[in-house]
Amino acid sequence: MSVTMLRIAGGDLDVVNGARVSFNTEHQELTDADAGLIRRLVRDGHTEPLRGVWAKFKLECSIGAARQVMTHKRYLAINERSTRYSEFEDAFVVPPLKRQVGKKMEYQFESLDTDTFDAAMETVQEAYHSAHIAYRELLVLGVSREDARSVLPLGLQTALIVSGDLVGWLRFLSRRTDPHAQDEIRTAAHDIERHLTDALPVTLEAWSIYGRKAL
Ligand SMILES: Cc1cc2nc3c(=O)[nH]c(=O)nc-3n(C[C@H](O)[C@H](O)[C@H](O)COP(=O)(O)OP(=O)(O)OC[C@H]3O[C@@H](n4cnc5c(N)ncnc54)[C@H](O)[C@@H]3O)c2cc1C
Secondary structure, X not given: OEEEEEEEXXXXXXXXXXXXXXXXXXXXXXXXXXXXXXHHHHHHOOOHHHHOOEEEEEEEEEHHXXXXXXXXXOOXXXXXXXXXXXXXXXXXXXXXXXXXXXXXXXXXXXXXXXXXXXXXXXXXXXXXXXXXXXXXXXXXXOOOXXXXXXXXXXXXXXXXXXEEXXXXXXXXXXXXXXXXOOHHHHHHHHHHHHHHHHHOHHHHHHHHXXXXXXX
């Protein structure tokens, strides 16, 4: 899994100036009062100045994680690499391979002992390898890409371009940095949060102070 920030438009000062137009003022540099204003906007859910900031990321992740990202399509724009229009390489995301215990919705995870982990890893690698061989064989037989892809597993690595305004990204982060989110998407969400924090340190800090909620 990898996260690349492709572009960001806006920073803390844009959030501030989005709000300060109400008073017909504009700041060239962020002041302490501006930091206070940002905290107040986040605390009280005044989201419009945050919607003026926009960011685009490339995610390389498994098809399983990509399906989870797709559930955020109502407020993030998402394009995915097509298994119809491109042939896929032998590139798969290996999950952390842990044990799941407890009731549904309240799962706990435990480490596997070394022998079990090694056996599980071998099974995963074999499954990925044989799936890719089957895929290649179907293509060599002249089967279309859209039919050959049916033998590929959820661990296949794909690529997404995801963009949206800051309110959308904070909503995504509230859902996917949560400890209940699955490892791969949670790791991606924390990487995205680091990029956004570099660009908007005051806004992201305020969002954390006020509970990391969907605004
Ligand atoms: C840990 C975890 C586990 C999950 N497990 C599953 C799972 O097993 N299966 C599954 O399918 N999904 C699952 N999801 C996805 C989840 O159900 C949501 O689809 C996803 O988190 C996006 O939710 P959201 O609230 O951010 O966005 P949305 O539900 O898209 O809401 C975005 C905004 O649109 C508004 N809105 C939504 N619908 C309407 C409407 N009809 N009219 C007007 N406004 C509307 C909302 O109020 C909100 O402001 C899981 C998510 C997480 C984080």
